[in-house]
Amino acid sequence: MSLTRFATRLAAATVLTGLAAFGSAHAADPVVVRAGYIPVLGAAQAFVIDNQGWDLQNGFDLQLKQFDSGPNMIQAVAGGTIDAYIAGIAPVVVARGRGVGIKVVAATAVEELVIAAGPDLAKTAGSPAQAIEALSKKLGRPLKLATQPAGSVPNTFLQYWLWEVAKVDKQYVELVPQGIDATQQALLVGAVDGAIIREPALTIITGRNPDVKVLAYGQDILKNQPGNVIALTDDFTSKHPDIAQKLVELTAKATEVLKKDKKVAVAAIESAIGKGLVPAAVIEQALSSPAVKFNTDPASILKETALVQDYQVKLGTVKEATPVEQIFDLSYYQKLKK
Template identity: 50%
Template sequence: MDRRQFLIAGSSLAAAIPFAGPARAQSVAARVGYIPVVGTAPFFVAQGEGWLKQGGIDVAVTVFESGPNMIQALASGTIDVYVAGVAPLAVARSRGIDIRVVASTAIGENVVVSAPSLTRFFTAGTDAAAAFKAFRAANGKAARLATQPAGSVPNTTLQYWLWEVAKVDKSDVEIVPMGIDATQQAILAGAVDGGSVREPALTILQTRNPQIKLVAGGEEVFPGQPGTVVAVSGAFVTKNPQAVQNLVSGLVKAAALIKADPTKAAPHVGAALGKGIVDPELIQKALVSPASRFEIDPRKII
C-alpha cells in the first residue's frame, strides 16, 4: 500500500458517519478491542474518568497484539468497537465487513529506532541508506527490523520510510513481523537490529537502554501519518447512535485532559497499558512525548 492508497483508505472509512436518533435510557454494552499503545490513551482516560459510563456505555475490553489480528474478531462479530491503527480497516472493508471510523485518537505515532547493533552505523552525517549498507557490509547480512504484521500501520509506514523516503536498498534490510510487545522485547534483547515502535515502547526502550536511538520521527517516517482510530461496527452504530456520539464526546474530553493535565490522565493509561508493571512516570513521560500527538477529529487523517 503506497501513501496515496493509505490516505484514500482512511478517507473512505471516515466518510458518512451517521449520528442520529434519541438518547437511550438504558446502558449499552460495548465489546472493545484495542492494541497496547499510547495512541489508545483517550479511550482509557474517558473510561477511567467515568465519561463512558455517564454516556450509557458499559465497556468490556480485550487486548490484541496488532490491528490485523483484530480483523477476525470484527468479522465474527465478537467486538463492537475497534481501537487501533486505521490501515487494517481497509482490509476489513475489502472483506465486506461493515466498520466505520468515528474518531481518530492519535497521529504521527510510528517512529523508527535502532538497537545498539545498528546504532553505531548511524553516525553524524550518515544518511539511513548508507547506515544500513554499512551494517550489511560489516555483518555480512541485512539489518533485521521488527514491526507489526503486513497490513498494519507500523508495517506500512516503515516500508514507506525505508523504500520511498530513505531510499534504502531492499537487500540491506529484512522486515520481521511480530506483535507489539514482542517487538519491544526483541529490540531490548538484541534479537533484532531495530524496528518501528510507538509510545510507550519508545520511552521504555530508551530508558532501559540509552544506546537505542530514535532514527526517524513520525513526520519523517510518513508526513501526515494517520495512526490510531476508533471504529465501530455498522450494526452497533445503527442500533446505538447516541451511545456512539457519547463515546466520541468522551474521547474529545479525554484528549483535552491529556493535554492539560497528563499527570491526572497517566494512571488511567498505565492501568490499561502498564498492567501495574510499568513505572507510572514512564507512562506520563510517554504521554507528552513528541511521538504522542492526540487528535480526535477523523478529518485530520484524510
C-alpha cells in the same frame, strides 16, 4: 478497576436496584460496547473514558480487551465479537476493501510511529540507507527490523519509509512481523537490529538502553501520519447511533484531558497498560514525547489515509482502492462543532 469507575458502577447498581423495584431495571441497563485496543498511548482516550467511569455515566459500558496488533483485532471484528476497534487505521482500510462493515468515527493520534535503531545500527555512520547497507555488509546478512503483521500501520509505514523515503536497498533488510510486546522485547534483547514502535515502548526501551536511537520520528516518515483511530461496526452504529455519538463526544473530551491533566492521564494509562509493570514516571515522560500527538478530528487525516491506501494497493495488502470517504463516518464528529 479504578476507584472512580468502581464508584460509578456502585452508583449505577444502586439506581438499577431502585428501578427494579418498579419493574424498570431493564430499561436502564447500559449498552455494552465490546472494544478492542492495542497497548499504546494512541489508545489513551479509551483508557480515560473507562478509568473515569464516563461510559457508565452516559448509558454504556466500555468493555476493553487488549490485542497485540490491529490485523488480529480486525479478525475479531469480522467474527462479530468486537463492536469498537481502537488501533491503527491501516487494518480498517484493508477490512473495508474486503467488505467488512466498519468505519472510522474518530481519530485519536497522529505521527505516533517512530523507527528506532538498535545500538549497532545507531552508531553506524551515514544516512539511514548508508548505515543499513554498511552494517548489513559488516554482519554478512540483511538487517532484521521488527514490525507488526502485514496490513498493519507499522508494517505499512516501515516499508513506506524504507523504500520511498530513505531509499534503502531491499537486499539489506529483512522484515520481522510480530506483535507489539514481542517487538519491544526483541529490540530490548538485541534479537533485531531495529524496529518501528510507538509510545510508551520508545520511552521504556531508550530508558533501559540509551544506546537505542531514533532514526525517524512520525513527521519524518509522513507528515500528519495517520495512526490510531476509533472505528465502529456498521451493525453497532445502526442499532446504537446515540451511543456512537456519546463515544465520539467522550473521545474528544478525553483528548483534552490527556493534553491538560497529566495526573488523570497517567492514572488511566497506568491502569490500562502499566498494570504495575510500567512506573507512572515512565508513562508521564512518554506523554511528553515527540511521538505523542493526540488528535480527534477524523477529517484531518482523510488525505493521508488515501495515501496509505494507495500504498497498501502497491504492497498488495489491499486489492483495490475504496473511495476514502467510504472508510469514514464523519457525521458524529461534525456534530461536535455545531
